[in-house]
Amino acid sequence: MREISLDRLRTLVAIADCGSFADAARALHLAPPTISLHIADLEERFGAPLLSRKRGQVRPSAVGETLVKYARRLLAEAEQALQDVKRQVEGKGGRVRLGASTGAIANLLPRALELLALHHPGIDLQIAVLTSQETLARLKSGALDVGLVALPQQATDGLTIKRWRRDPVMAFMPAGWKCPARVTPQWLAVRPLILNDSSTRFSRLTAEWFASGGQHPVPRIQLNFTDAIRSLVAAGYGAALLPQEAVAPVQDPRIAMRPLRPALWRELGIAHSAEDIDRPTQHVLDALWSLRLR
Incomplete structure (x- = not known):
């Protein structure tokens, strides 16, 4: 028929x-x-x-x-x-698919979601928890519209990747520990550690920081969920290295936070198609760029 x-x-x-x-x-x-x-x-x-x-x-x-x-x-x-x-x-509604790590989702994306809800309540933002490489692969295939990725990244045909934020990495330790004013690789390496999963770029970044001081510690546990890491530190299970965003919540009194020596930074970028961007995706990008740090 x-x-x-x-x-x-x-x-x-x-x-x-x-x-x-x-x-x-x-x-x-x-x-x-x-x-x-x-x-x-x-x-x-x-x-x-x-x-x-x-x-x-x-x-x-x-x-x-x-x-x-x-x-x-x-x-x-x-x-x-x-x-x-x-x-x-018209940019008044539609679905936008975004990929990001748990660290970005925990503290940064909620602020962007607040802005979207205020100015563009009709946009449905679908979020997938992914590593940077997974995010870039899905962007390339068209399965995502926007990605938050760790920097640096190699140039990828068809994608635009721009620097978004540069946040300091800090040592997070149980408040009962006697901590120096600045934490060095040598001091931290002999303590029980809670580090990020080895498959992440952030794990490689912290491994390079320890290696700069001639240290190659074996962590007590590895996982990839920022809130879970913070909870374990608060419980006295060990110390962790985590980015400290300016928009992060008030510090838990059970956790002591110290800067690192040498200093370490976590850089994030925003990735999206290099082709024409529809209005809903542009509204999401605008909300994310409002959280930019130089």
């Missing part, structure tokens, strides 16, 4: 609502012969009469009633689709 035109279904519904071909023609601003042609086409396709005339009024047949029920649903969904697409084109 050939595809059925929505115009013909709209005509059938109008006749069912109006009770006559003439009234349906006026409601749809169509000529009466066009109305008749639409119904004849539908009846030919289904091989059954869709309308019956009784006492001067046109009513759907039993088969027609079934088709009218589905036609109303299809027309409503088509209209909703048009409205949703129009809102997305």
Whole structure:
């Protein structure tokens, strides 16, 4: 069976609502012969009469009633689709897919979400917890629209990667420890450690920091969830190296935080398609850029 035109279904519904071909023609601003042609086409396709005339009024047949029920649903969904697409084109709604690490999600993304909810409440931001390499791969394949990635990254065809934030890495230790004013690799390496999973770029960054002091410590545990790491530090399980964002929540009194010597920085970038960006994605980018640190 050939595809059925929505115009013909709209005509059938109008006749069912109006009770006559003439009234349906006026409601749809169509000529009466066009109305008749639409119904004849539908009846030919289904091989059954869709309308019956009784006492001067046109009513759907039993088969027609079934088709009218589905036609109303299809027309409503088509209209909703048009409205949703129009809102997305205008930047008033739509879905944006973003990939980021747990560290960025924990403290940075909530601020961006607040701005989106305030200025663009119709945008649905879908967030995936991914490593930087996973994020870049999905951006390249078109499965993501925006990514927050650790820097530096190699240039990737089809993608734009720009520096977003530069946050200091700090030592987080149980408050009961006697901590120096600045923590060195030599001092920290002999303590029980909670470090990031070795698959992450941040893990490689901290390993290089320890190596600068001739240290190669074996952590007590490795995981990739910032809040879980903080909780373990607060419980006295060990020390951790974590970025300290300016937007981070108030420090837990059970945790002592100290700067590092030598200083260490975690840099993040924003990655997205180098092609034209739709308005919802641009609104998300604008919210993220508002949190930029030099």
